[in-house]
Amino acid sequence: MKYCKKCVQPDTRPGIKFGEDGVCPACTHIVTIGTIDYDARRGELFELLEDYKKHNKLRQYDCIIGVSGGKDSTRQAMYVKEVLGLKPLLVCCSYPPEQLTETGADNMSNLIKLGFDAISVGPSPKTWKRLMRNGFFRFGNYAKSTEMALFASVPKLAIAYHIPLILWGENPATQFGNLAVGSLNWNGNGMRNSNTIRSGPDPLLDPDMKENEINWFRYPKPEEMDKANLQIVYLGYFWNDWNKITNGSFSVANGLEIRDGVSAHEGSLYPFDALDDDFSVLNQMIKHVKFGFGRLTEEASELIRAGKISREEGIELVKKYDGKCAQKYIDRFCEYLEISLDQFWEVVESYRDLKIWSKDENGKWGLEYNFD
Template identity: 50%
Template sequence: MTITLCKTCANPSTRPNVVFDEEGICLVCRFEEEKRNKSIDWEARQKELESILTWGRENSKTCYDCIVTVSGGKDSTKQAMYARDVLGLKPLLVSCVYPPEQLHERGAHNLANLISLGFDTVSLSLNPQVWKKMMRRSFFLYANWCRSTEMALYAIPIHVAIAYRIPLVFLGENPALTIGEKHGRLDGDASQMKHCNTLGGGVPDARLTEGIDPKDIHFYSYPPDEDMLYAGIRIIYLGYYIKEWSGRNNADFSIRHGLVTRTEPPGKIGDLWGVSGLDEDFRLVNQMIKYLKFGFGHVTDQVTEAIHLGMMNREEGLELVRKYDGKCDMDYIRRFCHYLEISEEEFWEVAESVRNPAIWSKDEKGEWILHVDYR
């Protein structure tokens, strides 16, 4: 099999839940086309958002109008300040903080910087021993250490919303409209986010939790649907209503407000701009493994966005994809192995076990070749 790409950007046919139309063009490009053609009714979206905000204020049982999920990175900084300074809301920020062993100083700085901009914040840290045990199992079961941790990152704000009786919860972006990964609606409704590829319904696989006290995995699972319904929880993609929303624009905005970014070159981190996944470094390892699984990494997402922003043309973008996608310096891999207490041999055994033979083959020199149609 050869990976095919969207005809106008870099989106690959191997992306989970990707949708191409009959002309071979992805959802992201069609959405951006609507933007360029000015066929999106932003005034109608604004009215829709105002209705949501009114509902949130009327139904909150506290002084807070909404919850904004944050990590301290570029998107959450943009969201928090937009909610407060543009929409006039009083948000409660909610963050799941990585264990001390995993959290990078840069991540701690960025979250502290966001809080210092004038926000009340609930930061929840989970038992680091259970966290590491489930993370290790996620790696060996799925070759995806984020499987368990992302469950906590997304579930915790919903638990806080129910506990504090603040029913309106804002997430950042609808992934169908930014990277083309469709698992729900194509609007601002984020109620189906728990059914995305990684969260898998919002409840951890029994294999991840075997032998772990159920009390220790409470925050890894979305609350039951009946609890969310009773509490009137409403989850919204705030980025859907922001005309200038993009990773690059959010980064520029957040840097102006104190965000610290990476300084490593793209060849070491598989990241063109160093503005993503700032709170810890193991995401770089996961993007490299994703490259083996699906034939694309984070640079593909950045190039797709950059093409739409007019920062480069498709040919220039695809050259960057060929050069930097999936790159991850061995130093990050060694640190990852040290954290999970596994050997490098075990790491590569897992990583190579998920290399997709349908899109990879070896040449006469024994080097791996990725089969992509770059037309």
């Protein structure tokens, strides 16, 4: 496992490719940010949107935004309404009751109260659970299907409502350096090639499942998107301060509810991540077992790039807290999927990458860190 020479991102992230200088794409990109003319980019954005405004006199909404009610979606929705002057339709793909947190439900209500029309898509909890279970047992990743539904429900509704413009926040290529999704600019039409969406739900299905049961998990075909003239735009490209801290403080000031207490013991530096879903803490822990990094590695890397902490401080935080997950989340997850703790750990351990993990003399697993 090699680490980026500038931040703490490892080369085990699927889809990542470091430069010859040993630097990750996100760090290479950040250097260019200081030289970017954001005024010119904003001009480019208004020009792009003008085209959509001009042609939509008959439509009720200018664009569609996928939201969870969390910090990013709150900031994004407000920006689109107040700064860009558009009327968005918000689409929320909601978790089943056993997965959705109280805070998540409150935050979605808060967002609607800020003055938006919203549609909530709720795939059948039975199918939801079966696909999650299959994802966990077959790929060690329960979230494969849930992420598919979160991403697919937005273009599906855009097509159904004849709204040709979808606005997302950050481009994963610039945020994490995942180049599989395509370009580093604003064009998000390559989103279908991301790790999550590419395979579609087929590898998660059981033989008795019918196509009409998994409708919400299937991303629209390219020809359907072309026919609807769908354009996906990453707003992050036009924005010089799209990041966790700014989005978090903006959204808290606008009524966002956050977690109590310190979260570094749960593998995150912030109390405002994935507020609607506690299982995600566990998913980050599994990612850590599989690839040697979790959410905190991403957060620390962002802070290093922003000049808020040194790389040494980042390394300390990663070693101490990355991949941590409280037992209560594991218990709740097992109860939801109706599996035993032994079954849970058997699956998780089968994905442990032995090239990067080894046991110490006390039988405790440790990562072989080689930051240089």
